[in-house]
Amino acid sequence: MAVEEVFYKLYNNILIETNLQNTNYDAVVLIAYPEDLNVQLPRHIGSFLEKAAKVDKHITKAVTVWNCDYVSGGRLVISPTGKVTPYHDVSVVKQAAQKGVLRALEAGAKSPLVVVQSVVHFPDAQLVAVLGVLEALYTPLQMRERVAPKNFTKIGFHAEETLDEKFERIVRNAIALERARIITRDIGGSDPERMAPGKIVEYINNSFSGENNITVKVVDDENVIAEQYPLLAAVNRAATRVDRHKARVVEIEYKPSDLSRVIETLILVGKGVTYDTGGADIKIQGKMAGMARDKCGAAAVAGFLKACSILKPPHLKVIGVLCLCRNSVGSDSYVADELLVSSSGKTVRVTNTDAEGRLAMADALFKMSETAGKELNPHIYTIATLTGHARACYGNYVAAMDNHSARATNHSNKLQLSGSRVSEGVEVSVVRHEDLAINEGKCKGDDLVQYDTGAKARNHQLAAGFLIKVGGLEEKNLKYTHLDIAGAAGEAPSEPSAVPVLSLCHLHKVFM
Template sequence: MSVHEVFYKLYDNIFIETNLQNTDYDAVVFILYPDELGVNLPRHIGSFVDKAAKIDKHINNSVTVWNCDYVSGGRLIISPIGKVTPYHDVSVVKKAAQKGVVRALDAGAKSPLIVVQSVVHFPDAQLVCVMGALEALYSPLQMRERVAPNNFTKIGFHAEEQLSEGFERIVRNAIAMERARIIARDIGGSDPERMAPANIVEYIKNSFAGESNITINVIDDEKLIAKEYPLLAAVNRAASRVDRHKARVVEIEYKPSDLSRVTETLILVGKGVTYDTGGADIKISGRMAGMARDKCGAAVVAGFLKACSILKPPHLKVTGVLCLCRNSVGSDSYVADELLVSRSGKTVRVTNTDAEGRLAMADALFKMADSASKELNPHIYTIATLTGHARACYGNNVAAMDNHSARATNHSGKLQFSGSRVAEGIEVSIVRQEDLAVNVGKCKGDDLVQYDTDAKARNHQLAAGFLIKIGGLDDKNLKYTHLDIAGAAGEAPHEPSAVPVVSLCHLHKVFM
């Protein structure tokens, strides 16, 4: 077993339990729904909750712990979702499950049992509840490598007093999603040295070892990267003096056992800047802290491929490209005013070295767009912590932007719907003609500018416009969606969210 899985075996100590009084558990976590949602209380604890509400009205507002003889371990943790308005979504269930499990562990429980009820108002509430509980158990990779965590022994999920095939499928899907999100959190959240490009490669190889439906190709030769990924090579120049910081391009491919059943091809290109100093346009005023999470786009791509390797969707063929580099500062830094020639042959004038993410992905995007026409029903994504503007506009949600072909199918709208079902926030943002035009070169010999420094608005849309133009996706009939996850990646002290791994899996029917 690889080191990233050592803190718990996702099947060996996770159970579906039909008996709320089973003595194998030392606490029961109960999600309390408001009366207007019409969720029935389990018969073992219904009367107790009614009495508790008369003792402490706060059971509807905050997590409370009770001595209860009617449940396993004699300890009942009541975690309310609170008032639900038309503006709330299923994320209230996820938060309640997380808080309930955390409170159970803080109370000394090692083997909590979670009550997972069906909620008509939220069709995927059971899946979200299980995922929320599992997420609460996560320990960061670098903690796990120092000391084997012992925060819990086992966890159980109770839906009803008889085993059902439907609930078993929900739990198995949730476990697969959590295994995928662990990879995304480990890569995205670990520090710049633990997840330097060379170490990410090693981690990826270990994570997918033994997977018969996965192939991995690593491009690490400097000359080859300079030739085939010249914009990535420019970003990487200052870092290339340190071997572990050198750029790598990792291609992970998933193929089902029967290719004749494939109906859709997905291509995901992820920004994997393991640390972003800003380069020659160096970040100041403390804004460099947190830049280890500039690799969360690549982390999401790896997580999605992991979900595919576990659940083996027969209708998908998937290629993920991790564009790994470090935007360092030094005597060989790339600088503003340089004129770079991209893989596409278009020249790009550098205007701000802190806008490195679009350059890191550009050549891989062009390569994938060039080959996508040979695939069946292709859809290309770029996934990146690309702009602070996306966070300013949409907070902790993902900004989803379609090119003309994807927009014709309302693709981002469908992704937004999937996100609403699985507690991941997606906001649809429209790429307009001016977002492409603003990237056109201003000087003789410039085909494109890396970033228009005079732009006062629409910064996340114009970044998508740059990627559309550099990828040759402005006039091709290829579906392309750019996901700016700058806000959704999460900030310390919170762990990376791994959003939008589950939304992508829901939309593309990785799990059913």
């Protein structure tokens, strides 16, 4: 059984409940919206809220717990969104759902019932609320492997007093998406030994075992990697002496049962640096802590494929590539000034071994650009915790960058809209001519520099420019989007955010 399967299953430990007084639950969690949103309250609770507000006006600002005879368990948890302005998005719903269910558990509840109402202002509020609750209940993999999760017995979701097929579909979609995000968090958040390259391969094989619409191919022979993925091999050179740290390239492919219905092929390449010491340009001043999260791009690719395997979108074919390596430091480290030859034949001068992510993905991206030419309506993504500059520019939002072909379809703007619907923030960043030109070689014999150390600005855009050039995408009429999730992937002590799995699923209609 795959490790994530111990989690949520509809009608087992996740239920849809129409009766707020059902004695099978020991608390009810209500997301409280501002009056101006005109969200209809469940029967009896409206009058109770009016009385509670007279006792404590703070109920519109903080989570509170009340003794209430009108609800299951006699315990009502009121979790307010707070004031919702035109600058807020559906994240206020997610946060209220998370705070509410966590407060219920802190109060001693084991089987809370969460009221999930439709909100005209936020079309996907119910989905986001359910996902918020499930995310709050996530237990990290390494904790689950020691002790079975015991933070809850079951969770109920209440939308209205009658069963509704639409709401059941929302809950089913949320469970599928959360199972996908569990894979993303497990890979991205586990420590660098639990999720060393070889361990990630084991986890992937277990997670997709028995899926008849998924095939997994693993390249682990270091001679093959050196020949076909030479830039990845250079990054991993100091780690190859330790078997569990050796590089792996994992290809996961999803095909629907009827290929004649496919209208789009998605190709996703993910950065999977399981630990980044910085290599010979070693990280200092404590900046190495947290570098186990440098594999969140590859983790997101795996999560997206898992969502496809469960929800089975008939219109998509998907190829995911996980570029797994470890940027270790040692006597065999790759160093600045080395001239590497990529699989595309372009020479790349190493300038900073801590800019390893673009090298780790470069050869796989070139290979996929060649593959894409044979596929129907292809769109290529790279997903990576790539630059501190993206975090500096956009905080905890994804930086989305299109090449010329993707920009012609307004792609990143569409992704931004999808992100806003499912509580994943995306900022659109434009790749310009100078972002490509700055990567051109400076010395005779150099086609490209890994990174222009003299660059004072636009570091996340020039990284995208490097990938476009090294991937052979500069002149090809192939749609390509680079997603820098360095600020959005989540930093300890928070769990990984699993971005941009939901945004991609929403945009490409993996769930309906």
